[in-house]
Amino acid sequence: xxxxxxxxxxxxxxxxxxxxxxxxxxxxxxxxxxxxxxxxxxxxxxxxxxxxxxxxxxxxxxxxxxxxxxxxxxxxxxxxxxxxxxxxxxxxxxxxxxxxxxxxxxxxxxxxxxxxxxxxxxxxxxxxxxxxxxxxxxxxxxxxxxxxxxxxxxxxxxxxxxxx
Numbered sequence: 001x002x003x004x005x006x007x008x009x010x011x012x013x014x015x016x017x018x019x020x021x022x023x024x025x026x027x028x029x030x031x032x033x034x035x036x037x038x039x040x041x042x043x044x045x046x047x048x049x050x051x052x053x054x055x056x057x058x059x060x061x062x063x064x065x066x067x068x069x070x071x072x073x074x075x076x077x078x079x080x081x082x083x084x085x086x087x088x089x090x091x092x093x094x095x096x097x098x099x100x101x102x103x104x105x106x107x108x109x110x111x112x113x114x115x116x117x118x119x120x121x122x123x124x125x126x127x128x129x130x131x132x133x134x135x136x137x138x139x140x141x142x143x144x145x146x147x148x149x150x151x152x153x154x155x156x157x158x159x160x161x162x163x164x
Contacts, residue, residue, distance in 0.1 A: 036064065039072045039079070046079045058125055061134075067124070074120040081113040 038050040053059055053071075062071060088106040096102040125131040 033064070036068060036071075039076050042075060042079045043082055046075060046082055049078065050075050053126075058131070061125060070120060071124065074117065074124070077113055077117050077120070081110060081117060084109045084113065 035051055035054045038047050042050065062068075084106045088104050088110065092104055092107075093101045094104050121127055122130040122133075125134045
């Protein structure tokens with residue numbers, strides 16, 4: 001039995017139907033900029049991911065002045081996660097304190113890193129669901145913020161009953 005919750009109201013039955021939603025916010029494409037330097041000491045696959053991220057459309061939504069430190073922290077966590085995984089792959093079972101076989105403690109380290117990584121990925125729209133929650137669309141049809149504001153200004157008086 002599925003528990004999806006109640007059926008949503010029809011749009012015409014919703015209260016405050018006169019309020020227009022903003023819809024999705026489209027990240028404008030900025031002028032091409034050089035790739036920021038990655039954190040020092042990253043493994044090659046993680047450095048390659050860094051470069052791929054900065055070439056992706058998602059990077060257009062990143063404010064390099066205020067977000068770069070957190071993005072660097074995320075890639076440092078990716079690197080630590082990769083190093084922990086490499087160690088875990090080499091030896092999944094290790095001797096415990098009394099010599100009994102136990103799972104390598106790196107498994108717990110990876111789980112902790114995964115949680116921190118997931119939080120930062122969600123903040124920066126690095127997964128499809130987090131992009132939807134943040135209202136980012138990365139399709140071909142992009143509009144600048146000026147165009148969005150202009151279209152909202154055009155419809156303000158039409159949708160507001162107080163303007164009549």
